[in-house]
Amino acid sequence: MTFQTLELQLQGHSYPIHIGSGVLSNTVLFQRALKGQRRVAIVTNETVAPYYLDTLVKTLGGCECTPTAIVLPDGEKYKNWETLNLIFDGLLKQACDRKTPIIALGGGVIGDMAGFAAATYQRGVPFIQVPTTLLSQVDSSVGGKTAINHPLGKNMVGAFYQPDAVIADTDTLRTLPDRELAAGLAEVVKYGALGNLPFFEWIEANIDLLVARDPDALQKAILQSCKDKASIVEQDEKEVGIRAWLNLGHTFGHAIESGLGYGAWLHGEAVAAGMIMAATVSQLMGLIPEADVQRLKQLLVRCGLPVVGPKLGAARYIELMSLDKKVESGKIRFVLLEQLGRAVIRSDVPNVLLTQAIEMCCE
Structure with a gap:
């Protein structure tokens, strides 16, 4: 042991x-x-x-x-x-x-x-x-x-x-089904994308081992993910500040889960598509280049995850996201990327831009 x-x-x-x-x-x-x-x-x-x-x-x-x-x-x-x-x-x-x-x-x-x-x-x-x-x-x-x-x-x-x-x-x-393993990898990728670029690069280099369930690679990924989460939670236990970074992809992802009915998509699948939506919003706001969005998308595809959201309609997405726990004073607070490996919280995303990003990312 x-x-x-x-x-x-x-x-x-x-x-x-x-x-x-x-x-x-x-x-x-x-x-x-x-x-x-x-x-x-x-x-x-x-x-x-x-x-x-x-x-x-x-x-x-x-x-x-x-x-x-x-x-x-x-x-x-x-x-x-x-x-x-x-x-x-x-x-x-x-x-x-x-x-x-x-x-x-x-x-x-x-x-x-x-x-x-x-x-x-x-x-x-x-x-x-x-x-x-x-x-x-x-x-x-x-x-x-x-x-x-x-x-x-x-x-x-x-x-x-x-x-x-x-x-x-x-x-x-x-004994975990392949689909469930992939759903977990979405959260692993999230930690790299939101605050640890070297970890993101390690995941890119080792994704084949992770998908193949190599024990050493999985243990390293789990340990680093827990270290990153523990570091954030220790600073902000009740999510009044930076702990919200851990919700990268989740505002969009929760809308997918609620909109389709719980269980239609696994949580990690919805988060993966949600991360691409968040990255696309970040790109449209001039925070990151399109190349970073594509890099994130390619890694999630290699995990076996969806990178295109269901076509619920932009108005429905916005309606569902308006019920999110991160809404403050009637404004949706989005976890975006100001660069790959560093998250930022923004509540100034224009509805026109948000609608554009959703339509770009949904089939």
């Missing part, structure tokens, strides 16, 4: 992020995360449970823990109040108290819902992230954002609630 650890340090709350092969079976890491608790609730889904639930239960048994499993349906379309209540039902039926840790075993949907349940059950219980998809390992499991979707907007109901530990086993990526 080989793994690396980094620490996310916040005022009043810090936690380790363990990344590597075999950590799902590492009793010592879970003992530290559980802090002596003997009861634990595992939240997972019908897809992940057959692969990894037994392994986690066995590991917890080595910690002298008695786990209870809450198995949810799989898919973005279930990220709602009804499914969240299934978690509360399971916790209450098993008489879980406010010291019972919740472990999220799964991808971003499970992590977001289990985290929101942990933030609100009995006003807050301990929480451990065990992400099993590339997207959740590089992004959603780190930083404490938890939420469910609303029919009018993605992740509109939630809370900032930091985990006590993130334990990311890269071996789980072996």
